Amino acid sequence: MSELTNVYIAEKIRNQFGEAILSASEPYDMLTLVVNPSIAHGVINWLKNDAEIKIQFLTDVCGAQFPEIDGQEFCVIYHLHSLTNNIRIRIKSFIPASNPIIATVSDLFESANWQERETYDFYGIIFEGHPNLTRILNVDEMDYFPLRKEYPLEDGTRTDKEDKYFGR
Amino acid sequence: MNEFDDKSVEQIEEQEYTTLNLGPTHPATHGIFQNVLTMDGEIIVDAVQTIGYIHRAFEKIAEHRPYNQITTLTDRLNYCSSPINNMGWHMTVEKLIGVEIPKRAQYMRVIIMELARISDHLVCNAVVGVDSGALTGFTYLFQWREKIYDIFEQICGARLTTNIGRIGGLERDFSDEVYKKIKEFLHDFPKGFTEFSNLLERNRIFVDRVANTGAISAERALSFGFTGPNLRAAGVDYDVRVMTPYSSYQDFEFAIPIGEKGDTYDRFIVRQNEIWESLKIIRQALDNMPQGKWYADVPEFYLPPKEDVYTKMEALIYHFKVVMGxxxxxxxxxYHSVEGGNGELGFYLISDGGRAPFRLHFRRPSFIYYQAYPEMIKGSMLSDAILTMSSLNVIAGELDA
Incomplete structure (x- = not known):
């Protein structure tokens, strides 16, 4: 068995999924794959069942928003961990704000259930196939998604923290 | 014609279920969260959780704060072991900016983190005792927690929400008083803690009460994202301190206690044993404390000494820049993770180069494993469910962020 380096794993995933793996990099030594949202579930499922890489553990699911990237405003980030090989992999999938839908991974990992609900609660990202995609931390009646960048944190009249006072 | 055919029996049974609100402000939940239980007599048939009562939008606030001001947010995640959260955050930023802090500072951090782990486990196990009817141990153990808080107070001036340490090291060196207090603690605590252990660990009443309740298999625990003592109680020896050592944990000899069945008793015992291991780590760190400075040479992030600020131009500039972010x-x-009191506490940080994080996500162990709670208590008695919850050590601050 060859050593499981990031390069080797990335190559192996590329061989399996080809063009749907949009990019691979290793910021701060963690293998980070940007994948097409349509295959995010497939990649995670494949990694989970692969006899060599053995990803049994979903560490974290969260969302992020990049308002400037047209057509890829939202991002879902999965952190996976192979406890046997001690390898961490980050999978990122960008989805458009006009249609923020991605397949749920709660069928693969129970822990994704609440984390996806939290991501929905914060960003309004729809996880297709989720058993109970409702708000979790905020009140049910809330009619917006508070972590989106368009919602300011503080009242707009406050000026003491504006960038112009700091020469920017 | 039989009036007691299957269908009518089923209907009668269904009417007899009662709905019981466990929480949000129930003394046994030890925090503000709610479980709506469907009860068949004293047996739990179903449970629906409601959380978010103390959601404070930390991830949103973090996007508007300079890095050094986020430390105070992390205090309020798992407030039973704030120093671990603080250190985890500092290490995340240090990793981002590529700073290696001196060995001495790392050892000092290890001592603080292990003290925090002891206080976290003490509260949890004492409360497991309380919920099974043994209040006495709790009243004694809380005195030891106070002693740990005295040490924290001596180090940083605060007790509960500590805001301990700085990006790039610690705010000051340990004073002689700190060493004195730690040594006193190391000397006296084992005796007091042994008393507690003797009271409960092999106590027939206690063991009968907690063994085989709220069990979860290793496989299910992994699927539910369990980490920390709760996962180890199920028999998986995953510990971030060993798997991906940070802050020089590779220098220390310690064992990872594990359980077998993943029940309330195993969780209790794993925490008990981890306290002994933490003591071992603290002793080793004290004995091998390296010489040197307690902060790295990063003037852009680490505040200069106050007397320099008054007398030196450069220090004044850096002081201003650090304070203003x-x-x-x-x-x-x-992504950086540390072994928190309850499991893998992770920080996922996206930086766009600005003075505040572009996105900061906390991987909060309590939030992730608490979703397994209904599965763990279905079919059990209400009194077992209470014990299961306290042995999971769900901390509301970490749950809701």
């Missing part, structure tokens, strides 16, 4: 950081994304 005026330092550029590298762009990038980073």
């Amino acid at each position: 005026e330092t550029d950081v590298p762009k990038g994304e980073i």
Whole structure:
């Protein structure tokens, strides 16, 4: 068995999924794959069942928003961990704000259930196939998604923290 | 014609279920969260959780704060072991900016983190005792927690929400008083803790009460994202301190206690044993404390000494820049995790080079494993469910962020 380096794993995933793996990099030594949202579930499922890489553990699911990237405003980030090989992999999938839908991974990992609900609660990202995609931390009646960048944190009249006072 | 055919029996049974609100302000939940239980007599048939009562939008606030001001947010995640959260955050930023802090500072951090772990486990196990009817141990153990808080107070001036340490090291060296207090603690605590252990660990009443309740298999625990003592109680020896050592944990000899069945008793015992291991780590750190400075040479992030600020121009500039959050950081994304009191506490940080994080996500162990609670208590008695909850050590601050 060859050593499981990031390069080797990335190559192996590329061989399996080809063009749907949009990019691979290793910021701060963690293998980070940007994948097409349509295959995010497939990649995670494949990694989970692969006899060599053995990803049994979903560490974290969260969302992020990049308002400037047209057509890829939202991002879902999965952190996976192979406890046997001690390898961490980050999978990122960008989805458009006009249609923020991605397949749920709660069928693969129970822990994704609440984390996806939290991501929905914060960003309004729809996880297709989720058993109970409702708000979790905020009140049910809330009619917006508070972590989106368009919602300011503080009242707009406050000026003491504006960038112009700091020469920017 | 039989009036007691299957269908009518089923209907009668269904009417007899009662709905019981466990929480949000129930003394046994030890925090503000709610479980709506469907009860068949004293047996739990179903449970629906409601959480978010103390959601404070930390992830949103973090996007508007300079890096050094986020430390105070992390205090309020798992407030039973704030120093671990603080250190985890400092290490995340240090990793982002590429700073290696001196060995001495790392050892000092290890001592603080292990003290925090002891206080966290003490509260949890004492409360397991309380919920099974043994209040006495709790009243004694809380005195030991106070002693740990005295040490924290001596180090940083605060007790519960400590805001301990700085990006790049610690705010000051340990004083002689700190060493004295730690040594006193190391000397006296084992005796007091042994008393508690003797009271409960092999106590027939206690063991009968907690063994085989709220069990979860290793496989299910992994699927539910369990980490920390709760996962180890199920028999998986995953510990971030060993798997991906940070802050020089590779220098220390310690064992990872594990359980077998993943029940309330195993969780209790794993925490008990981890306290002994933490004591071992603290002793080793004290004995091998390296010489040197307690902060790295990063003037852009680490506040200069106050007397320099008054007399030296450079120090004054850096002081201003640090306080106003005026330092550029590298762009990038980073995930760093530490072994918190309850499991893997992770920080996922996306930096766009600005003075506040572009996105900061906390991987909060309590939030992730608490979703397994209904599965763990279905079919059990209400009184077992209470014990299961306290042995999971769900901390509301970490649950809701």
